[in-house]
Amino acid sequence: MATTSSTRAALDARPRPVAPTVGRGWAIVGAAAGLLGIVGIQASLRIDAAYDERYAGDAGRITDRLGDFVPQLLTLHLAMTGAAVLLLIFAAGLRRRLQGQAPAVSLLPDIAAGGLLLTSVAALMGAAFSTEVIFGLESDDAPLDPEFAAVVGHWVGTVPWLWVGAGVTGVAVAVAALRHAAAPRWIGWLAAVLGGVTLLVGLSPLQYLAGFTGPVLVLVLGLGFTFGDRRPSPTD
Incomplete structure (x- = not known):
């Protein structure tokens, strides 16, 4: 009897998956954010x-060349x-979702949200x-300063790629x-792989490569919490 009681107590002490207590609109929004990030990165790739x-x-x-890339x-x-x-x-929803199961003193929900804010x-x-x-290229009254345009040409090819914060998430x-x-x-393992790669390349001199994996990570997390965040069964 004592063994049975101790075994039951040990099982009760295990962390158990919890059912989402809020709607999943925030997760759908996260998937949309990841998709928009992918679109933005693809547009940046074409502005050469x-x-x-x-x-x-x-x-x-x-x-003059930038004038050919107004649509991009x-x-x-x-x-x-x-x-x-x-x-x-997405950051607010993810933080609240993780707080439902993470230990009360855990920093993980805040860190996950902070990465998305970054x-x-x-x-x-x-x-x-x-x-x-765009307006400078299209205006005859206030022509665009060439030196500034050259800086922007580099800006749009670098800054949008800084997705290291998604790796932290x-x-x-x-x-x-x-x-x-x-x-x-399964969400945890995907987040570990994509998040780890994004974080490592984001911290390295190859930091702009994070723009390839970061938006995909956000898209996967959004879809995962939308469609794969199942309610636990009684045997879980």
Whole structure:
């Protein structure tokens, strides 16, 4: 009898997956943020005015070349500013979701949300000069300064790629899921892989490679919490 009681107590002490106590709209928003991030990165890839060897060192020619990328600049602006706003909602929802199972003193929910907030700022700053360049290229009354245009050509090819914060979120979600059962384990493993890669490359001199994996991580997390965050069965 004593053995049975001690075994039951040990089982009761194990962390158990918990059912979501709130709606999943925040997770859908997160998936949308990841998708917009992917769109923004693809737009940035196509804006090569500052990187084409034919225009290197010639601010005037770089400015003229940027005029060919107005649709991509507009796409970058809309996608990145949209992602920046949606990431705020996703951060709040993810924090509340993890708090439902993580230990009361755990920093993991705050760290996960903080990584998304950092990513939101980077996404917003990535589109900071896009509209000024667009209007400057289209205006005859206030022509765009070539040196400024050359800087923006580099800006839109670098700042939108700073998704290291998403890597921090991925690692925090992985620990919360795998150690505290705060999310399905498959989400935890995916977050560990994608979040770990994003964090490592984001911290390295190859930091802009985080732009390839970071938006995918956010998309996967959003979809995972939308469709895969099942309610636990009585045997879990």
